[in-house]
Amino acid sequence: MTFHITVDGRPVPVVPGQSIGAALHAAGVRSWRTTRFGGRPRGLFCGIGVCFDCLISVNGRPPERACLLEAEPGDEVTTA
Amino acid sequence: MTGAPYDLVVVGGGPAGVAGALTAALAGLRVALLDSGARLGGQYFRHAAVPEREPGLDRFLLQARLLDGRADVLTRHQVWNVSREPGGDLTVHALTRDSSGERPVTLRARRLLIATGAHDRPLPFPGWDLPGVLTAGGAQALLKGGGVLAGRRVVISGTGPFLLPVASGLARAGAAVLGVYEANGGLGLARHPLLALGKAGEAAAYAAALARHRVPYRTRHAVIAAHGEREVEAVTVARLDPDWNVLSTRIVGCDTLAVGYGFVPQIELGTQLGCETRGDPDGSPVLRVDAAQRTSVPGVWAAGEPTGVAGWRQAEVEGRIAGRAIVGEARPIARRGPDGVLLRRRRQWRAFGEALQRAYPVRPGWQSWLRDDTLVCRCEEVPLARVREALELGATDARSVKLLARPGMGWCQGRVCGYAVSCLAGEAPRPPRRPVAQPVTLGALAEAAPEDSPDEAAQ
Ligand SMILES: Cc1cc2nc3c(=O)[nH]c(=O)nc-3n(C[C@H](O)[C@H](O)[C@H](O)COP(=O)(O)OP(=O)(O)OC[C@H]3O[C@@H](n4cnc5c(N)ncnc54)[C@H](O)[C@@H]3O)c2cc1C
Ligand code: FES
Numbered sequence: 001m002t003f004h005i006t007v008d009g010r011p012v013p014v015v016p017g018q019s020i021g022a023a024l025h026a027a028g029v030r031s032w033r034t035t036r037f038g039g040r041p042r043g044l045f046c047g048i049g050v051c052f053d054c055l056i057s058v059n060g061r062p063p064e065r066a067c068l069l070e071a072e073p074g075d076e077v078t079t080a
Numbered sequence: 081m082t083g084a085p086y087d088l089v090v091v092g093g094g095p096a097g098v099a100g101a102l103t104a105a106l107a108g109l110r111v112a113l114l115d116s117g118a119r120l121g122g123q124y125f126r127h128a129a130v131p132e133r134e135p136g137l138d139r140f141l142l143q144a145r146l147l148d149g150r151a152d153v154l155t156r157h158q159v160w161n162v163s164r165e166p167g168g169d170l171t172v173h174a175l176t177r178d179s180s181g182e183r184p185v186t187l188r189a190r191r192l193l194i195a196t197g198a199h200d201r202p203l204p205f206p207g208w209d210l211p212g213v214l215t216a217g218g219a220q221a222l223l224k225g226g227g228v229l230a231g232r233r234v235v236i237s238g239t240g241p242f243l244l245p246v247a248s249g250l251a252r253a254g255a256a257v258l259g260v261y262e263a264n265g266g267l268g269l270a271r272h273p274l275l276a277l278g279k280a281g282e283a284a285a286y287a288a289a290l291a292r293h294r295v296p297y298r299t300r301h302a303v304i305a306a307h308g309e310r311e312v313e314a315v316t317v318a319r320l321d322p323d324w325n326v327l328s329t330r331i332v333g334c335d336t337l338a339v340g341y342g343f344v345p346q347i348e349l350g351t352q353l354g355c356e357t358r359g360d361p362d363g364s365p366v367l368r369v370d371a372a373q374r375t376s377v378p379g380v381w382a383a384g385e386p387t388g389v390a391g392w393r394q395a396e397v398e399g400r401i402a403g404r405a406i407v408g409e410a411r412p413i414a415r416r417g418p419d420g421v422l423l424r425r426r427r428q429w430r431a432f433g434e435a436l437q438r439a440y441p442v443r444p445g446w447q448s449w450l451r452d453d454t455l456v457c458r459c460e461e462v463p464l465a466r467v468r469e470a471l472e473l474g475a476t477d478a479r480s481v482k483l484l485a486r487p488g489m490g491w492c493q494g495r496v497c498g499y500a501v502s503c504l505a506g507e508a509p510r511p512p513r514r515p516v517a518q519p520v521t522l523g524a525l526a527e528a529a530p531e532d533s534p535d536e537a538a539q
Binding site for chain 1: 181199
């Protein structure tokens with residue numbers, strides 16, 4: 001049974017238990033923020049919470065690691 | 081903080097931590113186990129979405145089931161510091177999150193078992209910060225934890241036997257694996273050291289999977305650059321000499337690159353407490369332990385990758401040995417001698433791990449792959465030129481490079497670039513000096529001090 005989250009207003013399907021990062025990656029969204037200095041796109045790199053490349057803001061909260069954060073029905077994320 | 085201290089707090093719910101916790105809990109000790117993940121399993125048994133069964137998984141799941149109810153298993157709890165109280169007990173500081181946000185949890189412990197595993201060791205190269213470039217472990221974690229293919233057309237590069245399960249996993253799950261490029265070993269898959277080391281079954285299974293999916297395996301080759309605008313679109317594959325200097329190159333189109341050059345044991349909880357370290361054959365600092373897995377600090381044990389990278393079987397064996405020793409110390413009456421079978425297995429798997437580390441070293445030629453503008457530190461976006469400048473200004477080691485050019489000062493605290501910066505500064509990697517094992521918000525730090533009962537946390 002999949003549910004949906006929204007990414008910039010677009011629905012993205014999630015398999016229960018998936019992280020936000022895994023769900024985005026599966027939907028072909030592979031970058032969701034830009035770096036402070038170079039403005040370079042970033043998404044998943046280490047996949048296990050070590051590198052902090054995957055920071056993302058969910059439901060307006062401060063940025064968290066997308067690779068660790070389990071997606072919940074109705075989560076809204078915005079990409080940069 | 082209220083309540084009696086736990087007899088044992090275990091940090092890490094992979095094979096090492098679960099085995100240690102279960103051994104102690106079965107002997108009647110009051111045990112808590114914390115893991116930052118949503119489920120037990122660690123990096124090998126993260127089984128949420130695995131389509132196929134890993135060897136050893138059934139056994140691990142049984143251990144995890146037995147542990148449930150016999151110990152307080154706190155998943156989604158990230159430990160960021162362990163400190164020693166004046167009375168001698170240990171205080172374990174963790175953060176957990178629930179619907180209302182992040183919340184600090186503090187546990188008291190008479191003994192600590194550090195079973196925090198390892199993370200990938202990447203090397204920098206031009207374009208390694210492009211989306212679509214992942215660590216080999218990251219690609220594996222996506223597949224095993226999330227059931228997601230890292231990409232459709234994948235290139236795999238780096239060094240070490242870990243590239244093989246990553247490649248065969250992706251190929252079996254339907255990705256086109258365009259090539260596995262192993263920077264070491266001129267011998268090829270048929271003479272892979274896994275075969276020589278008596279893991280013929282495992283190596284043969286990987287080799288068969290790669291052959292079935294027509295995945296080319298090339299030794300003395302590596303990806304030395306990734307290209308693309310907003311994502312990786314192609315990579316430069318180089319043929320290498322034994323020191324990893326480039327002999328020739330060609331371009332391979334792909335949508336994903338997975339890279340890994342070994343592992344970095346996560347030892348900061350130990351170094352925070354003052355545990356002694358030693359260098360593993362591959363140069364990684366690891367915690368020094370005695371025959372009973374005791375570190376140099378009383379009351380603190382370590383098992384699994386933090387004592388040296390040697391695979392999940394060794395992790396479980398070390399966890400069990402630590403568990404027995406901890407029981408012996410907590411219940412002198414119940415003390416039994418060391419288990420000869422476990423000790424023999426530990427010796428064998430340690431030798432195996434060390435032999436693999438020696439067979440797959442990182443060679444200095446990778447530094448010639450970098451350009452002036454190649455980022456060495458991804459977090460602070462420090463290019464090679466700034467690291468070189470710091471060295472020319474008189475920095476003589478990684479610490480002074482860091483002070484001058486800021487590599488390793490960002491969110492990841494140097495976990496990703498630390499090894500590369502040490503190599504560029506011409507020294508062996510040093511043990512981490514991170515006061516917090518995980519970055520935490522200032523608010524959470526401020527809240528961490530008072531009142532959190534372990535029993536409440538266990539609910
Ligand atoms: C990303 C990755 C993928 C891997 N995939 C495979 C594979 O497919 N096949 C294979 O043979 N080997 C794989 N390995 C190697 C394998 O992980 C190890 O051989 C084995 O897992 C070691 O077991 P362990 O118990 O020492 O550590 P782990 O299994 O890594 O367990 C450590 C646990 O500690 C937790 N932890 C760490 N720090 C903290 C903290 N501060 N607070 C709370 N919890 C913490 C982690 O979340 C983790 O669950 C992989 C390694 C990595 C890094
Ligand atoms: S991908 Fe590295 S922290 Fe999430």
